[in-house]
Amino acid sequence: MKDMVIYMIETKTNAYHTTLTSRNLLMLTIALGVLLFAGAIIFGFYVLLVAAVAVAAAGLVELLFSSVRKIDFDYFWFITPLIFTLLLPPSIPLWIAGVGSFFGYFFGKSIFGGAGKTVFNPALVGILFVTISFPQFILTAWLDPVTGVIGTQTPLSLLNSGNVFTYTMSDLFFGYTPGTIGETFRIGILVLGLLMMALRVTDWRIPVGILGTVFIVTLLGYYILPSQFADPYYSLFVGSVLFVAFFVATEPVSAPKKPWGRLYYGIGIGLLIVLIRNFGTFPEGTVFAVILMNAVGALFDAGKKVEKVGELSEQES
Numbered sequence: 249m250k251d252m253v254i255y256m257i258e259t260k261t262n263a264y265h266t267t268l269t270s271r272n273l274l275m276l277t278i279a280l281g282v283l284l285f286a287g288a289i290i291f292g293f294y295v296l297l298v299a300a301v302a303v304a305a306a307g308l309v310e311l312l313f314s315s316v317r318k319i320d321f322d323y324f325w326f327i328t329p330l331i332f333t334l335l336l337p338p339s340i341p342l343w344i345a346g347v348g349s350f351f352g353y354f355f356g357k358s359i360f361g362g363a364g365k366t367v368f369n370p371a372l373v374g375i376l377f378v379t380i381s382f383p384q385f386i387l388t389a390w391l392d393p394v395t396g397v398i399g400t401q402t403p404l405s406l407l408n409s410g411n412v413f414t415y416t417m418s419d420l421f422f423g424y425t426p427g428t429i430g431e432t433f434r435i436g437i438l439v440l441g442l443l444m445m446a447l448r449v450t451d452w453r454i455p456v457g458i459l460g461t462v463f464i465v466t467l468l469g470y471y472i473l474p475s476q477f478a479d480p481y482y483s484l485f486v487g488s489v490l491f492v493a494f495f496v497a498t499e500p501v502s503a504p505k506k507p508w509g510r511l512y513y514g515i516g517i518g519l520l521i522v523l524i525r526n527f528g529t530f531p532e533g534t535v536f537a538v539i540l541m542n543a544v545g546a547l548f549d550a551g552k553k554v555e556k557v558g559e560l561s562e563q564e565s
Contacts, residue, residue, distance in 0.1 A: 272449045273324045273327065275444065275447065275449050276327060276444070276449060276495075277324070277326070277327060277330070279440045279443075279444060279495070280327065280330045280331065280334065280430075280495065281330070282436060282440060283334055283430045283433060283436060283437065283440070283491075283495075284296070284299055284330065284333065284334060284429070284430070286423065286433040286436050287334065287338065287423075287429035287430055287432070287433065290338075290393045290423040290432055290433060291338035291391055291393055291429065292338070294338065294339075295333070295338050295429050297342060298333055298336060298338075298340060298342060298345045298429070299329070299330065299333040301342045301345045301346045301349070302329035302330075302332055302333045302336075302345045302346065302348070302349035303326045303329045303330065303333075303349075304346070305329065305345075305346040305347075305349040305350040305353070306325055306326065306328055306329040306332075306349045306350070306352075306353040307325055307326065307329075308350070309350055309353045309354050309357075309358055310322055310325040310353065310358070313354075313358040313362065314362075317362070319362060322362060322363045324363075325353075328349075328352070328353055328356075328357060328370045328371050329349045329353065329371070331369075331371035331430075331495065331496060332345075332348065332349050332352055332371040332374045332375060333345065333349075333429060333430070334428065334429050334430025334431075334491065334495075335371065335372075335375045335428050335429075335430060335431075335488060335491075335496075335535070336348075336375070336378075336386075336428060336429055337385070337386060337389055337390055337391065337428055337429070338391045338428075338429050339385075339389050339390070339391045339398055340385055340386070340389075341385060344378055344382055344385055347378070348374040348375065348377055348378035349374055350374075351373070351374055351377045351378075352370045352371055352372070352373040352374020352375070352377060353370055353374070355370075355373055355377075356368050356369065356370025356371070356372070356373030356374065357370035363501075364501055365501075366501050366502055367502065367542060367543070367546075368502060368539055368542045368543070369496060369499055369502045369538060369539070369542060371496065372496065372535050372538055372539050372542075373539075375535050376535055376536075376539060379530075379535070387530070387531075388400045390402050390426035390427065391426060392425075392426045393423065393424060393425070393426070393432070394424055399426065401426065402425070402426045402427055402486070402487070402531070403415050403419075403420060403425050403426070403427070403482075403485075403486040403487075404427075404486040404487035404525075404531050404532055405531045407478045407479065407482055407483070407486050408478055408525060408526070408531055410475075410478075413479070413482065417485065420432075420434055420482075420485045420486065421434050421435040421485070422434075422435060427487075427488070428488055428491075430488075430491050430495075431487065431488040431490070431491045434485055434490055437490045437491050437494060437495075438490065438494075440494070441455065441490070441493070441494030441495065444494065444495075444498075445494075450494065450495075450498040451498060451500075451503075451507075451510050453507060453508075453510040453511040453514060454493070454497050454498045454503060454510050454511075454513060454514040454517075455493040455494050455497070455498065455514065456511070456514065457510070457511045457512070457513065457514020457515040457516075457517070457518060458489070458492070458493040458497060458514045458515075458517050458518045458521070459484060459489070459490075459493050459518070460514075460515075460518065461514070461515045461517075461518025461519055461521075461522070462483060462484060462489060462518045462521055462522055463480050463481075463483070463484055464480075465518065465519060465522045466478065466480040466483045466522055466526075467480040469522070469526065476526055476527075477526055478525075478526075483525075487525075487531075487532045487534065488532060488534050488535075489521060489534055492534040492535075492538060493514075496534075496538060497513075497514065497517055497538050497541075502542045502545060503542075503545055504545050504546065504548035504549050505549045506548055506549055508548075509545075509548025509549060510548075512548060513541055513545050513548060516537075516541045516544075517534075517537045517538055517541050518537075520533060520536065520537035520540055520541065521533040521534055521537045524536055524537060
């Protein structure tokens with residue numbers, strides 16, 4: 249068991265150093281920055297203050313952690329709070345952004361040893377914390393960029409409720425809808441996500457596994473149990489599923505390293521998203537789905553170590 253744990257940690261660390269090169273980290277930063285500024289144009293420049301607070305809180309944790317542990321400072325620490333910010337509602341109070349970023353960075357990254365050693369995506373650890381701790385700010389305070397009114401409905405909750413869906417594909421693609429800071433500019437997410445895959449910054453298997461599974465399973469459910477499942481086409485373009493598929497679940501440290509393992513990992517996330525969306529209490533299942541698959545993702549890479557342990561046992565006998 250000890251050997252297995254060591255192997256999983258080594259696999260994650262190697263995945264971090266081989267996949268997240270300076271080039272890839274820079275390109276990821278640029279893509280996230282584009283989505284952040286798009287969110288600022290859509291919802292107002294207050295979201296830049298949210299990002300600044302989140303980045304500062306995470307930077308404080310990284311500075312204290314690197315100083316106390318006497319290890320190198322992670323100069324790309326800001327990627328985690330950027331992703332965290334893009335998963336927040338645009339009307340979130342600044343203090344919640346700071347607390348959530350601090351909590352997620354410390355308990356999701358630093359406590360496991362820092363860069364390359366995390367088990368759970370640290371940005372999602374922070375989002376999960378604020379969702380459970382402050383649901384009134386995370387789940388019910390959505391700013392409509394068209395009317396400027398803060399309400400309780402998003403395209404996802406409207407679609408899941410079975411009411412008349414009033415948003416067009418144009419509204420969904422160009423961000424004329426309530427939602428998180430990073431999820432509404434979906435045309436930008438698609439273009440940037442495909443570009444990141446084409447340049448091999450991210451692996452195509454995870455987004456394809458997630459989006460393909462969400463569409464196929466929702467399509468089957470829509471025809472078998474139409475009263476329970478929403479339109480499968482719109483299901484891909486509501487909520488944060490696109491952003492999570494391209495920019496969150498593809499994070500290589502918490503995802504499997506083996507190619508086929510990544511595809512199965514994406515399929516697992518897609519299945520959990522559909523399950524939570526259609527049968528769970530929360531309207532969106534992306535954060536919970538990725539966190540749950542983070543917990544088992546390393547098992548897809550465990551075969552090599554099992555073989556080595558078996559070989560040692562045979563030699564000893």
